[in-house]
Amino acid sequence: VRKIAYHHGDLRRAILDAAVEAIGEDGPGGWSLRELARRAGVSHAAPAHHFGDKTGVLTALATEGFELLAGALEEQEDFLEAGLAYVRFAVEHPVHFTVMFQPSLYRAEDPGLTAARGRAGSVLRKGAPQEQTALAGWSIAHGFASLWLSGAMAHAPGADAVRRARPVLRRLVEH
Amino acid sequence: VRKIAYHHGDLRRAILDAAVEAIGEDGPGGWSLRELARRAGVSHAAPAHHFGDKTGVLTALATEGFELLAGALEEQEDFLEAGLAYVRFAVEHPVHFTVMFQPSLYRAEDPGLTAARGRAGSVLRKGAPQEQTALAGWSIAHGFASLWLSGAMAHAPGADAVRRARPVLRRLVEH
DNA sequence: TGTACATCAGTGAACGCGCGTTCACTGATGTAC
DNA sequence: TGTACATCAGTGAACGCGCGTTCACTGATGTAC
Numbered sequence: 001v002r003k004i005a006y007h008h009g010d011l012r013r014a015i016l017d018a019a020v021e022a023i024g025e026d027g028p029g030g031w032s033l034r035e036l037a038r039r040a041g042v043s044h045a046a047p048a049h050h051f052g053d054k055t056g057v058l059t060a061l062a063t064e065g066f067e068l069l070a071g072a073l074e075e076q077e078d079f080l081e082a083g084l085a086y087v088r089f090a091v092e093h094p095v096h097f098t099v100m101f102q103p104s105l106y107r108a109e110d111p112g113l114t115a116a117r118g119r120a121g122s123v124l125r126k127g128a129p130q131e132q133t134a135l136a137g138w139s140i141a142h143g144f145a146s147l148w149l150s151g152a153m154a155h156a157p158g159a160d161a162v163r164r165a166r167p168v169l170r171r172l173v174e175h
Numbered sequence: 176v177r178k179i180a181y182h183h184g185d186l187r188r189a190i191l192d193a194a195v196e197a198i199g200e201d202g203p204g205g206w207s208l209r210e211l212a213r214r215a216g217v218s219h220a221a222p223a224h225h226f227g228d229k230t231g232v233l234t235a236l237a238t239e240g241f242e243l244l245a246g247a248l249e250e251q252e253d254f255l256e257a258g259l260a261y262v263r264f265a266v267e268h269p270v271h272f273t274v275m276f277q278p279s280l281y282r283a284e285d286p287g288l289t290a291a292r293g294r295a296g297s298v299l300r301k302g303a304p305q306e307q308t309a310l311a312g313w314s315i316a317h318g319f320a321s322l323w324l325s326g327a328m329a330h331a332p333g334a335d336a337v338r339r340a341r342p343v344l345r346r347l348v349e350h
Numbered sequence: 351t352g353t354a355c356a357t358c359a360g361t362g363a364a365c366g367c368g369c370g371t372t373c374a375c376t377g378a379t380g381t382a383c
Numbered sequence: 384t385g386t387a388c389a390t391c392a393g394t395g396a397a398c399g400c401g402c403g404t405t406c407a408c409t410g411a412t413g414t415a416c
Contacts, residue, residue: 006376006377006378006392006393006394007377007378007379007391007392007393008392008393011392011393026279027277027279027280028203028204028279029203029204029280030279032368032369032370033369033370034368034369034370042392042393042394043393043394043395044369044370044394044395045370045371045372045373045393045394045395046392046393046394048370048371049391049392049393050392053370053371054370098277101321101322101325101327102202102325103325103326103327104201104202104203104205105202105204108326132342132343132346133346135319135328135343136315136343136344136346136347138318138322138328139314139315139316139318139319139322139343140311140314140315140318140347141314141318142318142321142322143313143314143315143316143317143318143319143321144310144314144318146276146317146318146321147276147313147314147317150276150277150278151278151283152276152278153310153313167307168307168310168311168314169311171307171308171311171347172311172315172346172347181359181360181361181409181410181411182358182359182360182410182411182412183359183360186359186360207401207402207403208402208403209401209402209403217360217361218360218361218362219361219362219402219403220360220361220362220403220404220405220406221359221360221361223403223404224358224359224360225359228403228404229403
């Protein structure tokens, strides 16, 4: 049990977590700044101090997502493993993933965001022998992850996406 | 110039078109029933007659999307061509495509929707020799289309997605 | 062809609600001396 | 260690607005005879 102080300590973090929670439950459109305040247990005007508006929250979320993705991919040496790391990132951070690839939701020109996106992009390109191969690998990993998360690709509730992705991604690598 | 009558003629169609337009401009969250009414030139309460609520509009849009996709895929004989038809569908109907794969936006259990989705799904599965291959083909086509539409995959404004997709999808087929 | 009537699509005024935003404020923290 | 003061994070009341929804209505269409 946390002691409730006048100053929250890390309200910025708490609001982002609340956003992830809310979006996870109701989708990227099903929340308001006031609801995030409610979830974080602060007054309704507090979120504006840190993010300005809804778009600010989503921009922060997308930026965080690209940074997490870049970090996850940087650790990989192998092309196939990088693809699987991409899928793992998506299932571990489904809300970030969903927001990141819907630029209509956030400020795509935000400097922090473009930097993070650029970093993720350069890591993505680095792993493949040719540009065409990189594109194919990115497409198949991204497609698998998207279809999995959207529920379009049927799977049992507790199923392991990465394990199921391996033989699928391998079809591209086997040449 | 159309004569304006008390009865619209095909208001259902007009509202769906308005929704496509609005979502294309501001994303899946940037509109209201009242705005669709404004765009269609009818009173603000009219859309509810046909769709009930916002979710009803999106459910209709997703249903229409799955029907269009099934139709586009049915015409294809070849596995690679089916993948390219998938990409073509996505770039020709970007709003439908975007909505279809965000089930949090609509009523995923709607009978008309599940029927259309089932039809598209069975056409998808039919084209491939094995289940794993179908999954890989679906993933790469879906991923390419998603990345293209989201702007994550850099491309010139007038570039032809299907033409660019061909060599990428071919990497999967060449075995 | 003409009349009566039922049905249906769309209207427009009214409502209550949650929202984002503003703003004077209060309480906590950090720094200077 | 103690005091004064500046800064900053969060408060809470107030506002105006667009929204979805309701409902009695009106105009157009279709059908029976």
